[in-house]
């Protein structure tokens with residue numbers, strides 16, 4: 001919906017994306033909430049098409065299509081062709097777009113549209129989910145922008161990349177007690193179930209909004225509006241530089257303070273132990 005109460009369209013969305021700061025040739029990491037936009041004629045597909053209209057054929061669009069396929073969470077094995085994205089309608093629309101390829105990763109797959117898509121997604125399973133040389137990290141060489149479309153920093157997966165790049169020791173603390181990895185599962189090319197250990201398990205992101213103030217003051221986070229959705233625009237490389245500084249000052253700032261959060265509690269305790 002726009003400010004006048006009319007449904008958004010592919011055309012009006014393209015105008016709003018341009019006004020928000022996106023340009024032809026941009027490489028965009030998109031985190032999104034379709035509902036936050038209000039009524040959209042053509043739904044999630046129209047949003048994707050509008051973005052592609054703006055960034056053009058030389059641009060790239062990357063979205064998470066995370067599935068979190070861990071047997072301990074009772075989520076069925078990852079099937080690269082059929083497992084639906086669990087992170088929203090817009091990400092699912094990108095995954096199903098004819099120009100998209102999906103990375104092979106049982107917990108943190110992504111879908112990418114654009115000329116460099118194959119090199120962005122290849123061998124994701126050989127990197128950690130959101131660590132060095134994962135697709136988000138590879139987007140750095142394209143000067144990527146991050147658009148939080150109706151979402152906030154608690155959905156910004158690149159902050160998990162920052163945790164790894166900052167070499168925070170807690171990234172090696174897994175959900176399961178006494179392990180430094182989680183076991184994920186997937187359907188391999190032969191159609192059989194296969195298991196793989198996942199290291200540097202991205203933990204909890206519920207505390208991530210703590211970075212919004214500092215990033216805004218540093219000019220790294222810019223507030224923008226698309227439809228009815230308060231949104232945020234960031235440059236990936238600037239985000240990483242700012243976060244490395246912030247995490248040097250306070251290495252546990254990204255961990256949430258909810259006492260019932262098992263992973264953050266465990267990671268805080270671990271940080272106390274290693275810094276003692």
Ligand SMILES: [Zn+2]
Nearest residue numbers: 204256261264
């Ligand atoms: Zn937490």
